[in-house]
Amino acid sequence: MEPHATIHELTAAFAKGTASPVAVTEGYLARIGALDDKVGAYLTVTRDQALAAARASEARYRAGAPLSPLDGAPLAIKDVFCTAGVRTTCGSKILETFVPPYDATIVARLRKAGAVLLGKTNMDEFAMGSSTEHSAFKLTRNPWDLARVPGGSSGGSAAAVAGGLAAGGFGTDTGGSVRQPAAFCGVIGFKPTYGRVSRYGLIAFASSLDHVAPFALDILDTALLLGAVAGHDPLDATSVDATVPDYAAALGAGVKGLRVGVPDEYFGAGLDPEIDRAVRAAVDVLRDLGAKVEPVSLPTTSYGVATYYVVAPAEASSNLARYDGVKYGLRVAGKDLIDMVSRTRAAGFGPEVKRRIMLGTYALSAGYHDAYYGQAQKVRTLVRQDFEKAFARVDVLAAPTTPGVAFRHGEKADPLAMYMNDVYTIPASMTGLPAVSVPCGFSATGLPIGLQLIGRTLDESTLLRAAHAYEQATPWRERHPSLA
């Protein structure tokens, strides 16, 4: 099979007997062996487990009883998801030796669907970053230009899917950590509604913002991956108890009559003109396909980044308190308890994580709580109201995913410059609305550009339908980076 075959192509071939899950898995493992030194997508390759899963899958196909449309699909999983018996680092020294005794719910559901998990992918430490440069372990390179970042924090999974080192993958999107790397790497990144997919076993960064999100080569694969993991989980009190539609079945309905809103605030200063042009051209494609396009306004957009960088660090400062050297992970001995905890955290956390823990601790402190955390929660409500107003008039919003294309390693050393990368993805994170990044062209230098579509709460189907119509009308998915 081609290194960039989609999951549905692979599983169709498995069913017909023209390809075998074992051979395909071996092919991916061989490609990882040959190319991942260049890309740096994986932190851990679970070779033996992957082959065992592929053999089991092959037996099922032979018996004519595959478990699901994902049976035998070789996937890359961000190292933020707990995997029973497999080291789960979250990109941090503090969890370098941590082996969870349990699977995250999405991992368990993927296994139940027959997927083959190739390994755990690189990420910014505790998902804090937009370039994967904050990983404690290695650099991940963008398969389109190895001198550039894949985006982040789920850069490893994005690079793996873009580079043909996995047929699909999963990441987490807290402020854009799946949509942004998807845009940078020229693949699909789909953030469902908050609560649509269980967070159980996802190592928390910011609990009210963390979303499980798939990467895929096309929208049909996206629908299949999402369908396999979506749905209520009794282990996650924030997971939504709502029926999961057959996402794949609804794809072909087109966009005739669909109302597409174009928010003015997403096309202002700071947006790369090439991206501006590509996204406006994509909106024209939707119009040509029968969508009704109209301008909308989301006036609170400019408050998004500031609000996010209060709420997310506040939650993170609490979520990361458990890494104290007492129970698991790194422990650095000290002269007493406080000394041990301090030394452990000083040695175990990288500078970006420390920065955010300090920011968040400050924002929650007595005397500052109302001015920062309290105020941020109010703004979050206003942002939500902005979207509610817009969605009274339109069905889907179309906007750029990122203000610029993939940047060079080390280019955004200033934390604020890095944070501004998430300016267009943060609003959908704060509101929990479903949003997808779809490839919509290339820069003059050959770097991918992402179109972001944002939908209504729990209306992933409409979003997938619009993205599918666009994808089918454009040639972008046919281009792949060459790593040879």
Next chain:
Amino acid sequence: MSTTTATTYETVIGLEVHAQLATRSKMFCGCPTTFGAPPNSQTCPICQGMPGTLPVINRRAVEFVIATGIAIEATIPERTQWERKNYFYPDLPKGYQISQYAIPLASSGRLRIETSDGPFTVPITRAHLEEDTAKLVHGDTAGAAGARTSLVDFNRSGAPLMEIVTEPDIRTAEQARRYAEELQLLLRAIGASDADMERGQMRVEANVSLRPRGTTAFGTRVEVKNMNSFRSVERAIAYEIERQGRALDAGEPLTMETRGWDDGRQATYRMRAKETSDDYRYFPEPDLPPLRVDKAWIASIRDTLPELPAARRARYEALGLSGYDAAVLVADPGMGGAFEAIRAARPTLPAKEIANFVSGSGARVAKGAGYNATGVPGEGHPADVATLLAAILDGAVSRAVGRDLLERHLGDGTPSAALLAGAGPGPISDDAALLEHVDAVIAANPKAVVDYRAGRPVAGFFVGQVMKATAGAADAARVTQLVRERLDAEG
């Protein structure tokens, strides 16, 4: 309290009670909460605070707090939420405790108590639901680095805990003890908590301060912990009042501190100073959506509430029991249960008779044989006890015989019917019935009649025969009288 302290200062006491709720599983995971299990045998990734794990609310625990809230006449909010209380300690695996801060499940309640100075109502600020911490076990042995080691037992980690806080309106050590006792009764009646202080299922902490009489500003507050019995609560607070009073008299400044009660020395000791107030950086727990408490839910909990201790005492007094007897029966689940069971078996029995039996011989038997959960002592059965008590009251057996039969029943479970049959029909006070026996004996012994009439002393023979025939249930004096009347009349 010494006279000077009592006259110079007013005591201000507020109590915080932590009660471990009697749920089968923990607050946020499915682990059991059995007391005394081997260390770390009742744990899972969730209550160990492993990365990626999430809490899910135990609804039963919520219901117990709502039930308690209803029982203390508190306000139950329509919507409640949980917050994270952030601090580092090895017994807190997540680095935060999930607790309630802004909207407790119950607020503005009260509990009425009886004291030697009369009734007193303790205002309760709030009752909220949180999770317990793990338990630290401090070893004496040196670890690898030469330092002393401490071990963490996570069995208790995440157990549901209700915190009940009073207003600082308690004024005496006795009121504090009585409040704690009454609260224990209430929690046990509801079934919310086993509330065993020795097992740490109910932990009482007291904030004690003194202020000059007539002033309103609070004095320097001292928190007292480690009181493992009601007696300790009263003594520790009394000690603290004395200590603070002496210090104030001597012009020595008091410090904000936490003190522990040393039961052996009968004194409090300094545990740690509270120089700064802690900043717990509370914020709403993002892993738990706010909880709606709709009126129907509250109503259904209210409907299933059992009779509360105060109401039960009132009912017993209305049945004619003394206040003391009523309090004893309500305070002791064994005795109270036995009282109810016997009364249910024969509602016509006077309550006072049952109470006397239960708190008198019943208590004695209870200590030897043990009351079981249904209040039935030993192998005994409430219906049998009721029958035997009725037999005594009806005069079917004498009190002495009846007591003996009750002891035998409670001891080996012999049914009341067999005991009463063996004891005979009892003192036959009915002359007609007795005369039947007398006439029968006279008819059967014509020779003795002749002897009697001949002036021989054979009256005792007739009496003995009648007593034999009635199995000792007849009154011998009356029988003698009747025998003489009959024999003389026929002569």
